[in-house]
Amino acid sequence: MRLKEIGEKELILKLLKLMENIYGGLLRYDDVEAIEIYRNILLVLKTDTFVKSSDFLPGMSAEDVGRKFVVMNVSDFAAKGVKPMGMLLSLVSPKEVEVDFILKVYKGIYESCKEYGIKFLGGDTSQGNDLVLSGFLYGLCEKDKLVKRSGAKVGDILATTGKFGKTSVAYQILLRGLDAPDDKVLRNCINAVFRPKARLKEGLTLAERKLVTASIDSSDGLAISLHELSDSSSVGFLIEEIPIAEEAISFAEYHGINLLDLVLYLGGEEYELIVTIPEEKWDEARKLIRSIGGELYYLGRVVPKREGIYLRRGSQKILIERKGWSHFKEWL
Amino acid sequence: MRLKEIGEKELILKLLKLMENIYGGLLRYDDVEAIEIYRNILLVLKTDTFVKSSDFLPGMSAEDVGRKFVVMNVSDFAAKGVKPMGMLLSLVSPKEVEVDFILKVYKGIYESCKEYGIKFLGGDTSQGNDLVLSGFLYGLCEKDKLVKRSGAKVGDILATTGKFGKTSVAYQILLRGLDAPDDKVLRNCINAVFRPKARLKEGLTLAERKLVTASIDSSDGLAISLHELSDSSSVGFLIEEIPIAEEAISFAEYHGINLLDLVLYLGGEEYELIVTIPEEKWDEARKLIRSIGGELYYLGRVVPKREGIYLRRGSQKILIERKGWSHFKEWL
Numbered sequence: 001m002r003l004k005e006i007g008e009k010e011l012i013l014k015l016l017k018l019m020e021n022i023y024g025g026l027l028r029y030d031d032v033e034a035i036e037i038y039r040n041i042l043l044v045l046k047t048d049t050f051v052k053s054s055d056f057l058p059g060m061s062a063e064d065v066g067r068k069f070v071v072m073n074v075s076d077f078a079a080k081g082v083k084p085m086g087m088l089l090s091l092v093s094p095k096e097v098e099v100d101f102i103l104k105v106y107k108g109i110y111e112s113c114k115e116y117g118i119k120f121l122g123g124d125t126s127q128g129n130d131l132v133l134s135g136f137l138y139g140l141c142e143k144d145k146l147v148k149r150s151g152a153k154v155g156d157i158l159a160t161t162g163k164f165g166k167t168s169v170a171y172q173i174l175l176r177g178l179d180a181p182d183d184k185v186l187r188n189c190i191n192a193v194f195r196p197k198a199r200l201k202e203g204l205t206l207a208e209r210k211l212v213t214a215s216i217d218s219s220d221g222l223a224i225s226l227h228e229l230s231d232s233s234s235v236g237f238l239i240e241e242i243p244i245a246e247e248a249i250s251f252a253e254y255h256g257i258n259l260l261d262l263v264l265y266l267g268g269e270e271y272e273l274i275v276t277i278p279e280e281k282w283d284e285a286r287k288l289i290r291s292i293g294g295e296l297y298y299l300g301r302v303v304p305k306r307e308g309i310y311l312r313r314g315s316q317k318i319l320i321e322r323k324g325w326s327h328f329k330e331w332l
Numbered sequence: 333m334r335l336k337e338i339g340e341k342e343l344i345l346k347l348l349k350l351m352e353n354i355y356g357g358l359l360r361y362d363d364v365e366a367i368e369i370y371r372n373i374l375l376v377l378k379t380d381t382f383v384k385s386s387d388f389l390p391g392m393s394a395e396d397v398g399r400k401f402v403v404m405n406v407s408d409f410a411a412k413g414v415k416p417m418g419m420l421l422s423l424v425s426p427k428e429v430e431v432d433f434i435l436k437v438y439k440g441i442y443e444s445c446k447e448y449g450i451k452f453l454g455g456d457t458s459q460g461n462d463l464v465l466s467g468f469l470y471g472l473c474e475k476d477k478l479v480k481r482s483g484a485k486v487g488d489i490l491a492t493t494g495k496f497g498k499t500s501v502a503y504q505i506l507l508r509g510l511d512a513p514d515d516k517v518l519r520n521c522i523n524a525v526f527r528p529k530a531r532l533k534e535g536l537t538l539a540e541r542k543l544v545t546a547s548i549d550s551s552d553g554l555a556i557s558l559h560e561l562s563d564s565s566s567v568g569f570l571i572e573e574i575p576i577a578e579e580a581i582s583f584a585e586y587h588g589i590n591l592l593d594l595v596l597y598l599g600g601e602e603y604e605l606i607v608t609i610p611e612e613k614w615d616e617a618r619k620l621i622r623s624i625g626g627e628l629y630y631l632g633r634v635v636p637k638r639e640g641i642y643l644r645r646g647s648q649k650i651l652i653e654r655k656g657w658s659h660f661k662e663w664l
């Protein structure tokens with residue numbers, strides 16, 4: 001059996017099972033790993049990888065690659081409310097690649113590390129048949145401030161830091177060759193996939209004030225991320241509103257594409273945080289995030305696990321399926 | 333200009349220069365990175381990468397790949413006298429690869445992690461055009477116990493933990509198709525490259541008793557490693573003896589290959605430690621390493637930088653050049 005026949009999630013579960021006896025983290029299947037190195041102090045670690053043949057989008061500049069690679073890594077720290085402090089980097093590259101291209105990628109990495117306050121700690125370079133950037137981020141945090149995927153409680157409000165749909169539109173344009181209804185849609189959607197931002201400020205602020213019970217970043221797509229959060233917390237979700245970018249609305253209309261499919265299943269790499277917040281802390285959380293220049297959008301409610309994950313549309317309840325991008329298996 | 337025109341070392345120097353302003357480690361161009369996270373406590377980090385198209389040797393089993401990959405990472409910790417505690421792992425693989433192959437690689441990783449007492453902390457999986465394993469190791473140590481490349485003093489004894497030459501012989505057999513003089517040479521040399529060991533016990537013991545002033549692992553080849561240690565410590569070396577494996581002696585004789593070339597320049601991935609030891613601690617160090625089942629071989633003396641790196645052969649002094657394997661540039 002080949003990897004493409006089982007997909008990423010099944011592979012990861014097999015690997016975790018195999019490593020079970022020597023597994024040494026506090027989390028399992030979360031956005032980061034954590035180890036208690038002193039009483040109540042966690043060392044938080046994360047690796048995320050950019051592979052040119054999988055993750056490069058036509059038209060990206062080398063600097064875009066470097067910046068986005070850092071954002072991919074930072075976003076998971078943002079979701080956990082942990083400040084990333086330093087990064088190691090393993091570079092694999094074909095030997096035919098232009099030195100100048102690599103230097104520009106690192107210039108992007110430099111800029112992003114600076115933006116998020118991350119120190120560079122060196123790394124490793126190797127020759128290979130693909131361009132691969134593996135980042136390794138570390139941070140330290142107090143044990144009770146780490147926000148896991150597993151803390152959502154029935155009755156909590158489900159919320160997110162941004163509107164969805166722009167990256168899906170960009171994929172349709174860049175990978176399927178569809179045209180944009182206008183220049184603004186084109187520009188904003190391309191920008192969303194070429195130059196994404198991590199919601200680090202939002203994540204750190206919410207964790208510092210202990211306003212969230214669970215959190216995940218939405219980089220695997222909205223539907224998959226909801227399912228992951230649901231699995232880890234053993235809860236269901238009743239979604240009442242999805243904040244959708246106007247660019248996605250006009251694109252879906254223009255092409256006659258189902259807007260919900262676009263937003264739920266065809267996106268990814270949006271780097272928004274999906275969080276659960278006790279009802280009594282909702283107002284405070286929303287005000288606080290606005291005060292730092294961000295936004296919290298109401299998505300719906302945490303419900304018992306048996307109620308599943310549904311979107312309410314008037315009197316209709318639409319099932320949100322576990323569908324989206326998976327490495328090795330293309331579109332699942 | 334392409335990567336193959338400048339080689340790995342020049343690339344690394346360019347990248348370090350570019351990242352200068354956000355560099356946050358205590359070491360620079362050493363075997364590991366270190367950050368002081370508490371008064372006198374260092375967080376030690378390292379990434380090393382196994383790339384199938386560059387590092388895989390014909391005949392290696394999947395388990396060999398996994399085990400060797402861990403050894404590559406552990407060896408650098410051994411050289412610094414720091415116990416590796418946990419590992420994250422980024423896997424990149426083509427989607428056509430057999431699931432079974434990947435599981436066997438991880439079985440090898442599992443065995444090696446267990447052998448060296450390393451906890452597995454999960455990681456990341458991605459699809460790509462090469463099989464890439466990037467390991468990220470962490471450890472903690474007291475600041476004054478970390479053994480840098482930079483501490484060698486004129487007059488110190490230069491020593492190493494093993495005999496050289498078996499991996500060079502294996503490369504000649506596996507990559508150049510030369511035959512072995514006998515089965516024992518074949519078996520032992522192949523074993524040296526398929527199933528190497530890291531000198532972790534030796535490295536930890538020497539550091540714990542503060543017996544070494546500087547240390548490096550010899551994975552880049554004996555000549556290159558001597559040059560790196562010389563650069564970092566601003567010293568020269570007068571080599572008086574090189575411990576050579578009998579397999580290398582008989583192979584060189586059999587093929588009429590220059591034995592010194594074989595041992596100095598054509599090897600690599602030997603994972604021996606090259607250390608400098610103050611003369612008054614030499615006896616203690618040697619006894620101690622023997623007491624834990626290892627060996628310390630005398631190589632020569634640390635001399636002033638201006639005297640360079642030479643091997644004394646009777647009345648002759650042979651220059652040891654900076655030559656060996658470099659990623660991107662093939663044999664330099």
